[in-house]
Structures are given as C-alpha cells and as structure tokens.
Amino acid sequence: MADPAAHKPGIALITGASSGIGEALAARFARAGHDLVLVARSADKLKALAQSLSAQHAVKVWTAPADLSLPDAPAKLHAAMKRARRPIDVLVNNAGVLEHGDFVTMDPARHQQLINLNVAGLTAMLAHFVPPMVARGRGRVLNVASIASFQPVPSLATYAATKAYVLSLTESMSEELKGSGVTLTALCPGVTATGMLSSAVAGSSELSKLPKFMIGDAERVANDGFEACMAGTVIKVPGVVNLASILSARATPKWLLRRVSGAVVRAMR
Numbered sequence: 001m002a003d004p005a006a007h008k009p010g011i012a013l014i015t016g017a018s019s020g021i022g023e024a025l026a027a028r029f030a031r032a033g034h035d036l037v038l039v040a041r042s043a044d045k046l047k048a049l050a051q052s053l054s055a056q057h058a059v060k061v062w063t064a065p066a067d068l069s070l071p072d073a074p075a076k077l078h079a080a081m082k083r084a085r086r087p088i089d090v091l092v093n094n095a096g097v098l099e100h101g102d103f104v105t106m107d108p109a110r111h112q113q114l115i116n117l118n119v120a121g122l123t124a125m126l127a128h129f130v131p132p133m134v135a136r137g138r139g140r141v142l143n144v145a146s147i148a149s150f151q152p153v154p155s156l157a158t159y160a161a162t163k164a165y166v167l168s169l170t171e172s173m174s175e176e177l178k179g180s181g182v183t184l185t186a187l188c189p190g191v192t193a194t195g196m197l198s199s200a201v202a203g204s205s206e207l208s209k210l211p212k213f214m215i216g217d218a219e220r221v222a223n224d225g226f227e228a229c230m231a232g233t234v235i236k237v238p239g240v241v242n243l244a245s246i247l248s249a250r251a252t253p254k255w256l257l258r259r260v261s262g263a264v265v266r267a268m269r
Contacts, residue, residue, distance in 0.1 A: 008033065009029075009032055009033045009034040009035075009089075010034065010035075010087070010088075010089025011034065011035045011036070011037060011088055011089055011090070012029040012034040012035070012036055012037070012088075012089065012090035012091075012092060013036075013037040013039065013081070013088045013090070013091055013092065013129070014026050014029065014036060014037070014038055014039065014092040014094060015039040015040070015068060015092065015093055015094050015095035015125065016039070016040055016094040016095030016096060016144075017036075017038040017039060017040050017046065017049065017094070018038070018040035018041075018042045018045035018046055018049065019040075019045065020218055021094055021144060021189065021218050021221055021222055021225075022040070022092075022095070023049060023218075024219045024221065024222035025092055025094060025142075025225060025226065026038055026049065026053060027053060027219075027222070028219075028222045028223055028225075028226040029090065029092075029226060030053040030056070030057040030059050030061070031057055032226070032230075033057070033059060034059065034089075034090065035059050035060040035061065035062075036050075036053065036059065036060070036061045036062070037061075037062050037063075037081065037086065037088070038050055038061060038062070038063050038064065039063075039064045039065070039066050039068070039077065039095070040065065040066075040095070041065060041066070041067050042065070043065040046065060047063055049061075050062070050063050062084075062086070064077055064080060064081075068117060068121035068122075068124075069097075069113060069116040069117040069120075069121055070116075071116075071120070071124075073121070073124075074121060074124035074127075074128050075124070075128060077125075077128075078128035078129060087132065087136070088129050088132070088133070088139075089133070089138065089139055089140065090139070090140045090142070090229065091125065091126070091130070091133075091139070091140070091142070092141075092144070092229075093122045093125055093126070093142070093143045093144060093166075094142075094144040095117060095121065095122075096117060096118045096122075096144065096162075096163075097113060097114055097118065098114075098156070098159050099111075099114060099156075099158065099159060100155055100156055100159075101155060102155060103157045103158065106158070111158050114158050114159055114162055115158070115162060118159070118162035118163065118165075118166065119162050119165050119166075122143065122166060122169075123169065126141065126143075126169070126173070129141075130177075130182065133181075133182045134177065134180050134181075134182050136181075137180070137181040138181040139181065139182040139183075140182070140183055140185070140229050140230065140232070141170075141173075141182070141183070141184040141185065141229075142184075142185050142187055142225055142226075142228075142229040143166050143169070143170045143184065143185070143186050143187070144166075144187050144189070144225070145163045145166040145167045145170070145186045145188045146159075146160070146163040146188055146189060146190075147188050147190045147237060148160035148163050148164075149163040149166065149167035149186070149188055150164075150167070150188070163188075166186065167186050167188065167235070170184045170185070170186035170234065170235075171186070171234060171235070174234045183229075183232035183234075184234065185225070185228050185229045185232070185234060185235070185236060186234065186235050186236070187221070187225040187228065187229075187238070188235060188236065188237045189221045189225075189237075189238050190237075190238070220238060221238045224236055224238040225238070
C-alpha cells in the first residue's frame with residue numbers, strides 16, 4: 001500500500017507572512033495542504049495567524065520571527081530549519097518594503113533599508129534555501145516582484161529598481177536551473193489593497209488619486225501566484241489591466257516611457 005505521506009505537499013516557507021499578500025499566500029498554501037513556516041518581524045501577528053491557519057486547514061504551522069533586512073538573518077533562519085529537520089520545498093520571498101516620494105527628499109538610510117530587504121535579504125534567502133532544493137532534485141520558489149519591475153517609476157525610483165532586480169534574478173536563475181527539478185516564479189502584482197499601500201497613500205497625494213479599478217485584491221493575487229508557482233511559470237502578472245500595461249510598456253521605447261511616466265507623476269501633483 002502506498003504511503004499517504006509520500007503524496008503530502010511539502011513545507012512552504014513564506015516571508016512577510018503577517019499581513020497583505022504574504023498572509024493571503026499563507027492561507028492559499030495552507031488550503032492546498034502545505035505545512036507552513038511563517039516569517040515576519042511581528043511575533044504576535046505570526047502566532048495568531050499560525051493558530052488560525054492550523055485550525056482551519058489541519059496543517060502544521062511554525063513561526064520564525066525575523067528581520068530579514070539584517071545581514072545574518074537568512075543564514076540564521078536556514079540553520080534553524082536545518083536543526084529542526086524541516087526541509088523547505090517551497091520558498092516564498094514576499095518580504096519587502098515600499099517608499100513613495102522623490103529620490104532626493106528621501107533619507108539615505110531609507111534607500112538603504114529598501115535595498116537591504118528587497119535585494120540583499122531576498123538574495124541571501126535564495127542562496128541558502130535553493131541549493132538544498134537542487135540537491136534533492138525538487139523545489140519551488142515564488143519571488144514577489146511588482147509591475148514596477150518592468151519600467152522606470154518616478155517617485156518610486158529605488159523601490160522599482162529593487163523589484164527590477166528581483167525580476168531579473170528570477171529569470172536568470174530559472175534558466176540556470178532548467179532540468180534540475182527546481183523552478184522559480186516572479187509574481188508581479190500591480191497596486192494591491194494591503195497595509196503597505198495604506199501607509200503609502202497616507203503620505204502621498206498622488207497615490208490617493210488612484211482609481212479603484214486599478215487596485216487589486218490580495219487574495220486574487222495570492223491565488224494567481226500560487227498557481228503560477230506550482231506550474232513553474234516564470235513570470236506571472238495578475239489582472240488584465242496590469243498585463244495590458246506591461247505589454248504596452250515592453251513595446252514602448254525606453255526614452256518615451258520615461259517621459260510619459262514623468263509627465264503622469266507631475267500631472268498628479
């Protein structure tokens with residue numbers, strides 16, 4: 001008789017899991033039967049979410065509070081999973097931070113914070129968790145990027161640049177790992193109704209003018225991301241409006257795209 005455990009979905013580690021898209025992704029993976037490791041800075045929020053998901057979906061959920069912007073945090077997290085004998089079959093790099101405003105008005109330390117988490121932290125997570133997947137011959141990675149990955153975005157310059165890095169790294173690694181049993185997916189949502197957006201809107205007159213049809217739903221984004229990750233799709237842009245804007249941007253000369261983006265931002269002020 002076949003062992004039922006052999007067909008059980010593996011453990012999914014989800015960063016930035018305490019709210020927004022990360023929380024929605026945690027719920028979606030739990031619904032599919034994955035045991036979870038939830039990572040974020042807020043221990044209390046993680047504990048409450050873990051209890052809720054475990055009760056709803058009859059899965060094991062562990063919490064691992066961590067600030068992944070700190071240089072040694074990914075290494076410590078990987079070591080903790082190894083000690084606990086919890087092989088990570090799905091890595092979801094969702095932790096990230098956004099800052100809206102003109103580049104020259106932002107504090108230099110804030111630029112560095114975006115780079116530390118969105119770029120350095122994500123890269124370190126991949127460097128620690130992907131090699132064991134390759135050694136086992138199986139694994140899935142979902143990197144949460146943004147539609148800002150595809151074009152210059154005045155007033156989101158550093159954020160857009162960090163997400164362009166995430167997209168480029170995902171595409172490069174997906175080619176390197178072809179045939180290894182490990183796939184990488186870049187989820188590129190547009191503006192999504194999350195706590196991060198609410199914080200950004202509070203400090204930005206431009207963002208507060210966004211029409212509602214342009215703001216996505218976190219659960220729909222998470223579902224699209226989950227399905228793309230499981231299918232091994234390299235790039236997933238949720239939503240028809242977002243996909244249309246990306247296709248348009250890719251067909252537009254860079255110099256024109258910069259000027260149009262700048263004109264739109266200035267007109268909204």
